[in-house]
Amino acid sequence: MGNRATQIRAGLKHPVIDGDGHWMEPIPVFLEYLSEVGGPACVDKIRALWHRNNAWYRSTVEERQHHRLRRAIWWGVTSHTLDKATALLPALLNERLPELGIDFAIMYPSFGLTINAMLDDELHHASARAYNRMTADMFAPFRSRFAPVAVLPARTPRQAIDELEYAVGTLGFRAIMLRGNQERVIPGAAEGIDPQKAAWYCDTIALDSPYDYDPFWRRCVELGVAVTQHSGSPRWSDRASISNFTYNHVGHFAESNHAFARGVFLGGVARRFPSLNFGFMEGGVSWACQMVGDMIEHWEKRRRAGLQYPNTTHVAELRQFIARYGDARLKAHTDAIVNNLDAFRPECSLEELSQPEHVTDDFEAAGVNSKADIRAVFSGNFFFGCEADDRATMWAFDPRMGVRLRPVFSSDFTHFDVPDFNDVIPEAYENVEKGFITDQDFREFTFTNAALLHTRNNPGFFKGTVVEKAVADELGLTVAAAVATA
Numbered sequence: 001m002g003n004r005a006t007q008i009r010a011g012l013k014h015p016v017i018d019g020d021g022h023w024m025e026p027i028p029v030f031l032e033y034l035s036e037v038g039g040p041a042c043v044d045k046i047r048a049l050w051h052r053n054n055a056w057y058r059s060t061v062e063e064r065q066h067h068r069l070r071r072a073i074w075w076g077v078t079s080h081t082l083d084k085a086t087a088l089l090p091a092l093l094n095e096r097l098p099e100l101g102i103d104f105a106i107m108y109p110s111f112g113l114t115i116n117a118m119l120d121d122e123l124h125h126a127s128a129r130a131y132n133r134m135t136a137d138m139f140a141p142f143r144s145r146f147a148p149v150a151v152l153p154a155r156t157p158r159q160a161i162d163e164l165e166y167a168v169g170t171l172g173f174r175a176i177m178l179r180g181n182q183e184r185v186i187p188g189a190a191e192g193i194d195p196q197k198a199a200w201y202c203d204t205i206a207l208d209s210p211y212d213y214d215p216f217w218r219r220c221v222e223l224g225v226a227v228t229q230h231s232g233s234p235r236w237s238d239r240a241s242i243s244n245f246t247y248n249h250v251g252h253f254a255e256s257n258h259a260f261a262r263g264v265f266l267g268g269v270a271r272r273f274p275s276l277n278f279g280f281m282e283g284g285v286s287w288a289c290q291m292v293g294d295m296i297e298h299w300e301k302r303r304r305a306g307l308q309y310p311n312t313t314h315v316a317e318l319r320q321f322i323a324r325y326g327d328a329r330l331k332a333h334t335d336a337i338v339n340n341l342d343a344f345r346p347e348c349s350l351e352e353l354s355q356p357e358h359v360t361d362d363f364e365a366a367g368v369n370s371k372a373d374i375r376a377v378f379s380g381n382f383f384f385g386c387e388a389d390d391r392a393t394m395w396a397f398d399p400r401m402g403v404r405l406r407p408v409f410s411s412d413f414t415h416f417d418v419p420d421f422n423d424v425i426p427e428a429y430e431n432v433e434k435g436f437i438t439d440q441d442f443r444e445f446t447f448t449n450a451a452l453l454h455t456r457n458n459p460g461f462f463k464g465t466v467v468e469k470a471v472a473d474e475l476g477l478t479v480a481a482a483v484a485t486a
Contacts, residue, residue, distance in 0.1 A: 005101035005425040014443050014474070015467045016425065018105035019450035020230070020281050020385045020410030023148075024077050024087035025111045025134070033134045038126030045123045056242075064242040070234070071245045077110060077414050083421045087414035094142040101425035102411065104467045106175055106450065107139065107148040108230055108281070110414050115151050116179035116231060119196070128153045128163055136171040144465050147454075149175040149228065154205060155182055157216040164216070168223045174461050175454060176220075177281075180205060180229040180260030202236070204263025207365075217273045224458030228279035230385075232256050253283035258291060261382065265295070268365030270377045277456050281385035285407045286392040292378040292403055296371050303368070304361045311354040313341060375403040383453045385410040386445070387417075388428035393445065394436040408453060409446040448474055 009016060035043050056069045063069070078084055086092045087110075097105065109115075112131045118124040128151045139148045150167035154160040160178065167173040181202040190198035205213050220227055232252040233239060241247040257280035264270060264278055280288070300306055315338050322334050330337070339349050368374055386393045386407040396405035411424045418424060428446065431437045437445070451471045454461045459477045462468045471477065 003099065003422050005422050006099060008425050008429050009098075009101035009103075012443075012446075014447045015103035015470045016101060016409070016446045017450040017467060018102045018411045018413070019279070019383075019408035019453070020108055020412065021102075021105040022087070022108050022110050022412060022414040023090065023093065024084065024414050025109065025131070026088060027111065030111070030130060030134055033130035034126060037130040037133070038122065042123055042126045045120060046127065049118065049120075049123070068240055069242055070239065070248055071241055071243050073245055073249070073416070076416055078416065078419060078421075080420060083413075083418075086421060090138050090142055090146070093413075094145050096421075097145055100411075100421050103145070104462070104465055105146055105411070105413075106454070107135075107146050108177060109135075109149070109151060112151050113230060116153060117235075119183075121155070124153050124155070125159065125163075127151075129166070132163070132167050132171055132173070136173065147174045147461070147465075149173070149177040149230075152176050152178040154178040154180075154213075154216070157211050157213045160213075160216045161219050164219060164223065164225070168225060174225065174458065175228065176225050177228050177230045179231040180263070181231065181233070181256055183235065184210070202233075202259060204260050204267070206260075206263035206269050207267035208263075209267075213269075214272065217269055217276055221273055221276050221457050224461070226277040226279055226383075226453050226456065228281055228453075229257065229260050230281040233259075251283075253281070254287040255283075257281075257283040257384075258287045261288070261291065265377060266362065266366055268367060270381045271365070271367035274381070275457055277381055277383060277453050279383045279385060279408065279453050281408075282387065282410055282412065283384070284386050284390045284392055285384040285396045285405055288378065288382065288384050288405055289392075289395045289401060292374065292401075292405070295374050295378075299363050299368055299371065299374060302362045304359075307359065309354045309359070310342065311350045313350055315350070379403050379405060382406065383408050383449055387412050388424045391431065391436065394431055394441075397437055397441040397444075406449040406452065407445050408449045451475060 031043050031046075034046065053072070056064060056072050059067070059069055077087060086096055097103070109131065112135075115124065115127045115131060118127060132150045135148045135150070139146050150163070150171065150173040152160050152163050152167070164176065167176065181204055183200050184203045185195050185198045185200050203209050205211070217227070233256040234248060234252055236252075236255065239248040239252055261278070261280055270276070270278075318338060318341075319334055322330055322337065326334075340346050341350060342348060342353055345353060366373075383406045384396070387410050393407050395401065396407045409428060411421075412418050413421055413424070429442070432439060432442050447470075451462070451467075451474060455471065455475060455477060462471045
């Protein structure tokens, strides 16, 4: 009979692609690769970093309060023995994948998720290179069922391009992962102090970035890779509980994805590179449902044609209202009031508020000329990683939204919140069984959307895999020629 996962898979008329699976890297093996790339000094650096990151566990309650040490995760991976072995051993995962009801998986890091948060530039670059070499070697025998992602350090465009070229051109990666919100020191806040202690901000590497990332986006298109972000916001100021991990964890992927997506959209990246897809992983789709609505509503009121300038206020008529309805004090201040007609910018005249050089179209870079333009990006270029038990996934398919978004099934294998790998597909399928989504919705969620994300600039992404023909049939692809990498 098989387990529940295989029974569900047997009843489907399409394969299942896991758009965001994870594995558990063998740390001692990684350290060997790191030593080869960066030398013993990098191994010492990363061990010292791990020691510092565990400071919470060595501190008293008073020390945690004094230093505002954030409550860290208890442990990160499943405790189930077979599943833990499966996460560690690609050969075992390759053997078990059909049993789990999954045909093909895009494999993301576990430990590797921390690499792009490393502040030391030398350690950051060496760790990414070592991780990519190790991952390429360990998954090389299993390309028919897996596409591991390469970790791209993206603190500068040049750094990102260099590792992109190496990962795709030399190591043969088909998928990449970066951090879309770079934490940068505010230059004015670092004057005369240790930069490590200076105030910082999040650069979305798209809108208002001090760097031009267009050469990197262009190279992604040329090399046929979608841009996927898999990073959170654990150091952001609203995630600073010293005692409660859940307080710090809930929504941190969504918050990070929301910021990066805003930057990409309003920064005009999707307009300048219309064939480039973006995957916002593990944050669900509920934030995107709200964001697309917010963007439409803001566009209605914040584009130039939608603005009503303050100097269109009829001052004489306003004076008449004050004279008719105001008390003695209001009437006595009439002249001052008409020069203070904005609650958010007191003592600014209507003329000053309406200076054309200070009024910008927030949607100009995005090239938005209609609501349909906004919907096109959110339904065509943006994809949203959703875990199996995320009921809000149904909102992406709700026709009342006015736009059909593209959630991508994400098993999140390996991590603490997946206690039993066999339960993942059944959890995802509950939305169908309970009538929250249709069979067609489930097909898009677990198959079509992941295929679309990765094939837009590389029709040969799934060439040689167990889902090659099914993807080609689903999307009408011709995969005779792989994407050029020169």
